[in-house]
Amino acid sequence: MKVAAVHVAKGTRLPVRSVESVVAEEGKGLVGDRYHGSKHRHVSIQSQDQLDDAARKLGHEFDGGLTRRNVTVDTGVIPTKPGTRLSIGDVELEVVRLLAPCRLLDDDIGPGAMKALSGLGGSVCRLLGSGTIYVGDEVVID
Numbered sequence: 001m002k003v004a005a006v007h008v009a010k011g012t013r014l015p016v017r018s019v020e021s022v023v024a025e026e027g028k029g030l031v032g033d034r035y036h037g038s039k040h041r042h043v044s045i046q047s048q049d050q051l052d053d054a055a056r057k058l059g060h061e062f063d064g065g066l067t068r069r070n071v072t073v074d075t076g077v078i079p080t081k082p083g084t085r086l087s088i089g090d091v092e093l094e095v096v097r098l099l100a101p102c103r104l105l106d107d108d109i110g111p112g113a114m115k116a117l118s119g120l121g122g123s124v125c126r127l128l129g130s131g132t133i134y135v136g137d138e139v140v141i142d
Helices: 048-058 104-108
Strands: 003-008 017-019 021-025 043-047 071-073 085-088 091-098 123-127 131-134 139-141
Touching: 003 021, 003 131, 043 048, 048 071, 091 131
Parallel strands: 043 071
Antiparallel strands: 003 017, 003 071, 021 131, 043 123, 085 091, 085 139, 091 123
8 A cells, every 4th residue: 555645735634636745743733734733633534445435325436635534545454443543754643533534524515425435435544653744654554
């Protein structure tokens, strides 16, 4: 499993932008992202496989950045059990909770997006270490 895309947004409801890398600060989040400095919501992660499942339900493809998640991996299932540890490159993370889709997705992706992404929205993780996350980094789930 590898990082396929990285997205950050400077503020709530501001557009996300695709980046090739992002600095991750332990206990703080991703530098330049709207959640940097939050207590637990440091990184959101989703899987392209799960986005493809949602696209089939919707009947059309969509760009993964529209979900406003930070990291999209190329394949596999993202763990949602709190306490599960994973690493992205040399950055250590811990799952905090399942990330449920919100109604805004119906506006950005299309009617029914929130329902199609239910259970497929990925996870919120806290950063247990600092480093840089790059597109192409290997993702390992403990």
